[in-house]
Amino acid sequence: MIPSLDPHIEALTRFAEAHLTGEDDEGIRIKLDHSLRVLDNASAIIGGEAIEGREAWLCRMAALYHDIGRFPQYATYHTFNDRESVNHGRMGVLTLRRLGFPEPVSGPDARIIRFAVAQHNVKTIRPDLRPDIALPLKVVRDADKLDIYRVMIDNFCGDNPDPLITHGxxxxxxxxxxxxxxxxxxxxxxxxxxxxxxxxxxxxxxxxxxxxxxxxxxxxxxxxxxxxxxxxxxxxxxxxxxxxxxxxxxxxx
Ligand SMILES: [Fe+2]
Structure with a gap:
């Protein structure tokens, strides 16, 4: 039986919304929306690549949680620029370790998810990764980029590109x-x-x-x-x- 993603979607949403302060909330909303769209993109990729069962579940989990580090990053530093704050992939792993998952996830599965979170934003991935570790990571990296295309196009088609997205x-x-x-x-x-x-x-x-x-x-x-x-x-x-x-x-x- 493949576990449901719903409790995880709820947990991520609750975690993101816990960072809303009533002012300067745009960054939190952008990244929650992005996380859910990356999950959708991951599902499209999973379908196209005929990935099934536990593998597909791991890809979706990694996609959903890939940017969890963005919420504490933004709350603390008010930027998404890693060079001016922290590496948000690493921050994501620390956050997942601290929070745990809302439903039990086996040790090996949790490690695969955390690895994908940690590596989703590195320039290149090692070519010699085990296939079961590499696949969720590849799906997340691709699904992430697909949504960033959308975000960038929306942003640049407007008259005033958002400095949050263009880093000023x-x-x-x-x-x-x-x-x-x-x-x-x-x-x-x-x-x-x-x-x-x-x-x-x-x-x-x-x-x-x-x-x-x-x-x-x-x-x-x-x-x-x-x-x-x-x-x-x-x-x-x-x-x-x-x-x-x-x-x-x-x-x-
Ligand atoms: Fe990211």
């Missing part, structure tokens, strides 16, 4: 950093430290497509039309068109 970098729609662009064109990992403009953010997240773990996620990115919407926000110049051609070729779009 300059919003100059005509400019982007050559260093960020060059790294992406040379297939190197994007670097948050190089971000100077909001367009750099957009370029960096487009570059994530090359590092999605699962074919279903790549298909969902195409189906949901995230990338054309992001490219519509970027300057229409030859270098950006070349990058777009590279991305389209990779996705077979």
């Amino acid at each position: 970098v300059a919003n100059d729609p005509a400019r982007y950093s050559e260093t960020v662009y060059d790294k992406l064109m040379r297939d190197q990992e994007g670097d948050y430290n190089l971000i100077r403009y909001t367009n750099d953010f957009l370029l960096l997240i487009v570059g994530w497509v090359f590092r999605l773990h699962l074919p279903t996620t790549r298909r969902l990115v195409v189906e949901r039309g995230h990338l054309p919407r992001i490219f519509a926000l970027l300057p229409d110049d030859a270098p950006i068109r070349a990058f777009r051609a590279k991305v389209d070729a990779f996705l077979g779009a």
